[in-house]
Structures are given as structure tokens and as C-alpha cells.
Amino acid sequence: MMSLEDMSREGTWFIEFNTPFSYHIRGIKRVLYNGVTKYQRVAIVEFEDLGKALVLDGKTQSTVYDEFIYHESLVHPAMIAHPNPRRVLILGGGEGATAREVLKHRSVEEVVMVDIDDDVIKISRDYLPEMHQGAFDNPKLRLIIGDGRKFIEESKDKFDIIILDLTDPLEGGPSYLLYTVEFYTMIKDRLNDNGLMVTQATSTFYALYTFAAIYRTVASVFPVARAYHTYVPSFDSTWGFVIGSKGLDPVSLTPEEIDSRIKNRINGELRYYEGDIHRVLFTLPRHIRALLENKSIKPATDKNPTFLPA
Amino acid sequence: MMSLEDMSREGTWFIEFNTPFSYHIRGIKRVLYNGVTKYQRVAIVEFEDLGKALVLDGKTQSTVYDEFIYHESLVHPAMIAHPNPRRVLILGGGEGATAREVLKHRSVEEVVMVDIDDDVIKISRDYLPEMHQGAFDNPKLRLIIGDGRKFIEESKDKFDIIILDLTDPLEGGPSYLLYTVEFYTMIKDRLNDNGLMVTQATSTFYALYTFAAIYRTVASVFPVARAYHTYVPSFDSTWGFVIGSKGLDPVSLTPEEIDSRIKNRINGELRYYEGDIHRVLFTLPRHIRALLENKSIKPATDKNPTFLPA
Amino acid sequence: MMSLEDMSREGTWFIEFNTPFSYHIRGIKRVLYNGVTKYQRVAIVEFEDLGKALVLDGKTQSTVYDEFIYHESLVHPAMIAHPNPRRVLILGGGEGATAREVLKHRSVEEVVMVDIDDDVIKISRDYLPEMHQGAFDNPKLRLIIGDGRKFIEESKDKFDIIILDLTDPLEGGPSYLLYTVEFYTMIKDRLNDNGLMVTQATSTFYALYTFAAIYRTVASVFPVARAYHTYVPSFDSTWGFVIGSKGLDPVSLTPEEIDSRIKNRINGELRYYEGDIHRVLFTLPRHIRALLENKSIKPATDKNPTFLPA
């Protein structure tokens, strides 16, 4: 049994303010890095229970303990639904784990990764080798430091898959204009035929309304839209994702087809994603399905964006 | 945007000490009841985000916001797997929501509920009508105040379904001897042919090893054992359950069969459980499956019980 | 040694947000009352370590453990400095403990107490008899429910002593206009010759600059101004007070004179205030004295008030 004395020895803690009325306190073993970049506050900490973690502006982004759940769920459903993804664009994804998962697909010829914060990438390279696992040195990766929305506005490039690995849409934050009808319309334009995009879509517990708003925004732009989620322990919550597709539907695949595609197309081991889990991801409970169908939730636009509750 | 001043006005908070290094703080709107019974500390609070809740010894047991997820997941998979459950035994379940779910099954003729703490039942009757919804007044319910293990040791009754809605196995706590080989052996003896038991089996994140130990204990006693889990927001975690069965296998049912049985056998609406969700419940990710198969985790016995980490 | 399990049983806690970067968490034994009046959120809680307490808008106002330190320090230095205080005005002081201390002085013929929040007084009468000790039933007390500043603006009454037992000057809060040159000028006008006023003047640790601003504001209005402070455990801090006087100087009294006046003029026992403690109260350390003399801190006015840091 843990005593007060043992706990108090800890000293240093991390507090994640999930909402104004819900905070999570975690013991920190070590703080490996703590600084402020041009864009945000960055910390690399080692949690007692979750191992090393990247924290941006006080929000846990990835932990060694369970980042595989988040990153495999973000990357593979869209990639596997595509018959032959060769060119992939990632917006965000600074710690390199999204690129790592994309690069496991043998079909991939080029990954363009656009992240605004050079320093986060440098810090991740130095402190989080468990996460990028060398992805930054892969010759297929082209890294561009710049603003994601501006890149989309100016680029003439086309991609098979576009992955939006962004921070949550916070009022006044850097990302909320990457969750709007205008933005998704440009994204669609940057996709090849058969192309799919996927975006992280925040907590389906703490911010369920925002999740629904992102889904409804994507669905207003793409012919096929699919919302899914999975439990990520370090986020204290189930976490949502939304796919927008020009035609292919990830839900139409059977577990067997998925397992077969994984076997034929992916190098190395997956730790979470597989055929049965794909089906679990896309099975949402009734109270979430009801909200997704709620027509009073309007698509977010540049003028009327959606924000996390606060 | 919430200001510090708004937050500080709150004043009263609940802290759940999940582990020595992980605490969750929640805003409390009202404390409706706070007292100590012969067995435990009982509070009825109203959380800002989760509504009214029953808290025993500082652990959130049920909240109005999401108790339906926990209670439907606990009760229906075993009940639905049985062709015609008529006599049901519940150990624990003081706030009456487990009985409420059982009583939705038209086949049920008698529910025996054994709970050690008279006061918790009285307090729940008074303060938590949203949870029991009149279950305590149902003529099919027979309520016995007493020790669950002792009841099992002394009873000659037989049941189709036995539901163990207990507190976690804490060292020195009141429940750890209801998670052992000896106890499950007696439970099996109290089941009719075709009978199934189900037990809550703690967090599959905070106490995954204990979950595996409970599974392996049940599997050492029953011919069929099935572990499953689902995300319960108010527990900050996915929550585990284990079924022990004398023969019937809940995993063999298709979603369609389940939906058909629900339609034919259940009165009123379910809010969470349905055929597709049944399949989700029993699909565990690979790292959890691996632990369930880990032979170094020995079945818990009265002499060597399993405990929550602390 | 306290274990995690013992602590977690607690469940309900109080968090005082002292500043954006400093929060104090205390165990709550019971919540006796929790509600919202026309003006503020009111809670009566029983702390594990400090006993019953009045909490307004999430700020601890008084605890059974140490309110005697605060209230004796607020009331007696000004009262004792006056040769014969007969008419006393209290603004605020809802829980009745300030009136209780004033009424210990045999010379007092009438105490007028003006508090804006009828409900706080009712709740204190019901739940905090240890604090008011019958003061509300004393025939010398005249209780007026109303706005303190408005009372001062409209009253023609004169007093020997005016005691300002107010909440802190928070931006947007109800009290900040009771800490300005304009207000103190009216207060001076309501004082008889030889009259003194005293105001609570916030924490000399968490809000030292505000303490200095209050002192400098009083000193710009009154010929004699004296700042003092004492440690109040439940405020986590030393707590400041400022006296404004038309001529009499509390610092000129020796400990012996004070003890003699206490003996001759006060009914009942004091628990904290005495001659030696009087001298301690008015002995401020050098870094506080330096700030009090800092001419860049301007007196607060209705147009440029002083606020707590936030």
C-alpha cells in the first residue's frame, strides 16, 4: 500500500485541465525538456505510469505507453481502404509517429509532412526516438516547415491520402481553421481520385459535440464520411477521428479483407490495428450516432468555426 | 473561456485517487449526502459534468451520466446468452440499477439481491431514483441484507444467472474473497445447467493485471470463460467484466441473433447494449489478449488472492 | 502513516485557488450547506483540519479553528486605541464574529451592521453558532440589509469606530469600490472626532502590492494611517489590515497600557489579542515596509481602483 510519504516524495506532477471542472494529475518521474518555441510551450516528461511523453501547451500529445493506439488508429483505416496509396500528405504530426506508421506501407513512394514548429521536430528527434523510430531519416519523407493551411492553399500537389494530425480546435489557437468547410474543400481538391483524408477529431467524451461538428463538416464536403473512435488511456477518454473520402468506404471492408491487406502491404508489426479492431473502431454507441445525425449541428466554416468547450 | 475566478467559485471538488500516481479532480455542484455506514463511507454528490453519483469509500460507483453503459454491459451479455433466464442472483449492486436491468427481461421470475450494506440501499432509494427506477418495489425482487460470500456458502438455492456487482478487490477491503477459485467453485455449484455467472473485473487500464488474474481464475473453474470490456467515462477507463459459463458461449451469438433476442425478450429501451456493441465488447486488443493468455498469472485463491495495485 | 487508501476514502475536497499558480487542497469532512444567493455562492463546510467554515465564492472566510485570530486582530486594535467607543459601524461581517468582538467592549452602546446578503446572515445564524455566539440577538445590534457603499453615501449617522470587514477587491467583484479615496473620504466624514476606521487589507504574501495600495490610499485620506498583519493559518498567509485615524495612534500605546485597557473595558476572554501581540501586529518586516513607502504605488480611486492580482 502506497503511503502519503511515498507519494509526497514524488514532488513533481503534471496537471491536465481537461475541462474547467475536470483535471487529471499524474506523477512525473523526470522532466527531460521544458521550453517555449515561437508557437507553443513544449515539454518532454517521463510519467510514472505512461513513460516518456510529448506535451504541447499543457496537453499530452503522445506517450510511449499508448501512442501506438492513437497513431495506428489515425493512419491505417484510411490507408488500408485505399487500394494503392503512393503519395501521402501529413499536416502536423511533429513527433514523427504518424510518418512512421505511413512508411510501414510498402506502396508509399513519398510522404510530405508539413509542420509549423521546427523546434518541436528537433526536440522530438532528440528526445523521442521511441516515437519516430528513424522516420525523419527515411529518404521517402519530405519535411516542410510551414503553416498547414497555407500549404494547402498554395500547393498544386495531389495526394492519395491526406492525414490531419493537428491540435484540437481551440478558440484563439493555431488549428481551428483546419476544421472548416473551406479547408476540407481545398483538401478534397488536393486528393487524387479514390483519395481519402482523415483528421483527428478530439475526445468523444469531453468534447462530443465538437466531434459531431467535425463529422458533419466533413460530411458536407465529401461524398463519403465516416466517424470512428477508440479509447486512448493517456487522453483519459475515447478519441475520435473522421474520414472524408471521394468514394471508397472503409466500412465496407470485412475483417478478413483488412487482415489480408495488412499482411500483403505492411512491413513490420502492428500492435493495435487489425481486422477485428477496424470493426470495433467504426461501431459507435447509439448516443454518439444520434448526435452525428443531429441536423441542428451545422458544418463549421471559417466564419463560424467549431471550438472545444471551455 | 473559463476564468480562474469562475473555477475558484466552485469550491468543492472530488478527487479520485486512481493509483498512487494518478488522481482525477472533478467539480462538485452539490453534496446531497455524506455519511459513514457500518461498512463504508457513502456520498451522494452531483458532479458538474456527470450528474448525480454514488461514491463509496472515495470511489465513484455510478453516475447518472453513464451508469447505463456499465450496468447494461454487466447484465445483458450473460442474460442474453441464456435461452430463458428465470432465477437471477445479484451480489452487491446496492444502488438498484443492476436489478433494474435484470427486471427488463420478461423471462425473469425472481431476482434475489444480496447486499451487505442496508444503509447504502436506503440512501440510494432516497437519493437516486434515476438509478433504481423503482426496482426495489418490484414484487419479483427479493432483497437480502447480508454477506455475499456467506450467502453463497449457506444457500441451497439454484440460479440461471449470477451477477457479481462488487467493489474492487482491495487488500484489506470487503470484497477480495469474492474473486477466488474457492468462491467461483461455489458459484458454479449454485448455477443450474446452462447457467452463467458474470463479475465486474476492474479497470483494463489502471489494473490490467488484476483483470487478467480474474479472467484466469474464472477460466480455471468454468468450462467457458469470456473476458470483455467497455469504456466508462466516469471511471476514466475501459472497464472489464468476466463471464464464467457451464457451457453456453456468449461469443457464438451473431449481432442479428442478439438484436432479435433483445426485441423478443426485453421490456423497454436499452440505451447502449445491442448486437453490434456486443461484438465490440468481446473484441479485446492484442496487448490485453496476450496478458489473458499469460500462464505466469496464477488463479487467485483464498490464500493467495489478487489485489488492485497500490 | 496515512495510506493512499485512507486518503482516497475522503472523496470530497476543497480547492482554494489562491493565485493562478498556487492552489490549496483541503479535505472536507462534511458539506453542511451549499447554495447560491442573489450575490454569491455560499458553502458551510467542515474541514478535516480547520473545523466548520464559511466559504464565499470559493474563498474561505472564517474557520472555527482560527477565526479568533482574524476577528480579534480586525476589531480590537482600533477599538482599544479609542478612549471610549460607543457607536460602532460594521460593513460586511456576515457571519457575526466581528459584531461578537465589538460587543465585548462595555463602552459600546450601539453597533450598526450593514451587510448586503440577507441569506449569508441567515445561513450563518443557522449553521455557525460557534462564530456569532448570539451576537445577532444582542439588543445593541442593529442589522441593516443593504449595500455598504450606498449606506455610507446616504447616512447622516456618526460613529466612533467604522470596521470594514469586506471581501477582497476583485475585478468585477462587489467590493472594489470600498477601497478607494472617494470611499474613505466619506468614511472619514462619518467618524466623530477621535474616530478610527479599520479595513481588512488582503494577504501580505499573495497580494502584497494590493495591501500596500490599500495602505497608501488610506494614508492619502487620514492624518494617521497604520498597516499591520498577522498569520492566519486558514488563509495560508499573513493577513493585512489598515487603520485610518483622525488623530489617535494605536502604535503609541505600550503593551502595558493595552493590557490594562483590555482588563478594564472588555467582557469575557480574548484568545489572541493582548499587549505583546499588539506590538507584534504592527511590526512589519523590512521588505513590506519598503513597499508601503513606495511612492510609485498610487492611491486607488473609483476610476483607477486596486485589484487582487489575477
Add this chain to the structure above:
Amino acid sequence: MMSLEDMSREGTWFIEFNTPFSYHIRGIKRVLYNGVTKYQRVAIVEFEDLGKALVLDGKTQSTVYDEFIYHESLVHPAMIAHPNPRRVLILGGGEGATAREVLKHRSVEEVVMVDIDDDVIKISRDYLPEMHQGAFDNPKLRLIIGDGRKFIEESKDKFDIIILDLTDPLEGGPSYLLYTVEFYTMIKDRLNDNGLMVTQATSTFYALYTFAAIYRTVASVFPVARAYHTYVPSFDSTWGFVIGSKGLDPVSLTPEEIDSRIKNRINGELRYYEGDIHRVLFTLPRHIRALLENKSIKPATDKNPTFLPA
């Protein structure tokens, strides 16, 4: 006004578990060092409000903001009471600030400092130059790495002043045998005629009973014993000290005598200690005086030591 978003950006916090029911959370700007020595967990952090700090086993020892209050109060009352302190022994005091204050006295010829933890001294030298201010390089300082009690048992040296700058007497901790009759008897034996010892004596709020026990232990060994305290913001509390003297009485000095001795005998500036503050230090409120005289509190012995409450 601080918003939730601003606060949450902070990320890293320090929690001091004062008692099982009282915790203080502080924002951390940077963690400069975090490690474990042979004896304890050591952290150098920079608090948002208190600046750089030394934290041992989760307890704040010294902060740049207010260590001068603690260290001047520990060192100077005993030193000033002595007519000509030449040889001074310090047990503990790893960050070097106690030695720094002792070395301000021109009469001092040798300071022997015995600290058990070499690493704490190295870390303090590197990270806390604001605290030691070069004391470790002063030729009058003789630093001995070793156990304080053992040094006292084996040493034949004599001193004019002995300063016990120890961690609190925690059950199972390294210091509790340095607060006993047996230990103080050896200390008295190591003092020259006219010699004085002083010990830190824990919080007079959180651990008032322990403070009284330390006083009564010293008083059972020395002909003159004097208890005093002062408010130290970073300890959230008034902090106690006890002097044991072979004859000289620090309370007999007038403020004027003290100011004169400071002027004649001390190099450099003091920031807190002066004649008037000396008098404040030794003026304890009535409820503390009553406990000091409480004969049911027995002197601590090696067999029946006194511990902090837990």
C-alpha cells in the same frame, strides 16, 4: 484575469503534501535538476511565484523568494545572544545558506559544517549560487560529509554555537534521532561555556504538537530554552525554532542592543532580522504558549522519539 487555457499551458506542477488532508499545488516554470542520491530525492525547480527552490523528498527546503526569512531567523538570534561566537558547528544546511549567514559574523574563526549528502551539496553549488553566495569557498568553512549524530558522538571539538538545520523528524526518516534528550545532552557537552544551540523545530501550524515536544525536550536538557517562530510563505506556515543555552538568554536583549550588535558585528546587509523582529520572533500567541507549558508532552528520547503527524 487568468484563463483556464493559460493555466493549463503550465503543465508541470509541484504538490506538497503538508498533511494527509492538506496539499499545496504550485506552478513550476522549470525543473533544473531531478535525481535520487544515496539518501533522498533531490529536485531543483523554479516556481512561478517563489523562484528557484531546493526540494528534498518532495518537501520544499528553501526558495530564492524567502529563504532569507528562514535562514536569518535560524542563525542570528543565537549568534547575537552570544558575546563573541568564534567556533560554529552546523549540522545539515546543505544548500549553504546557513553557512552564509554564520560567515557574516566578523567574530567567526571557523565554521564546521557536517552534512550527510555529498550530492545535495554538489547540486546546490551548481544550481543555487543565489543561496550559498560563495560560502563553500570561504576559507573559514570546513565541510565534512558524514552523519551528524555520529559526528557529535565521536567528536571531541567544542563550539560556541551549534546550529541544527535538519529535515523534520519523520518516522523512518534520517533525522528523528537528532531531536532527542540523548542527542541534546551530547550537544550540550560539545558547547563551550556560554554556548547556545538552535534547532529548526518544524511548523507551528501543521505540526504544533511536535514543535512543543521539541521545546520541552530541549528545556529538559538546557538551563535556558526559548521557542520562537516566524511566517515563511514557501512553507505555507509559521515556522518554529528552539534555542537551548548554557546560560545566556536571547530574550533578555532589547531591540536597541540587538541593532547595536548587528551594526558592530555583522558584515553586509540583513534583509529580515533586526531588533524589533527579534522581539516579534519570541512573542508567541497564547494558544502556543499554553502547549509549550503542557506537562503531558514528554521529552523525546531515542526510545520514544517525537514524529511529525501522519
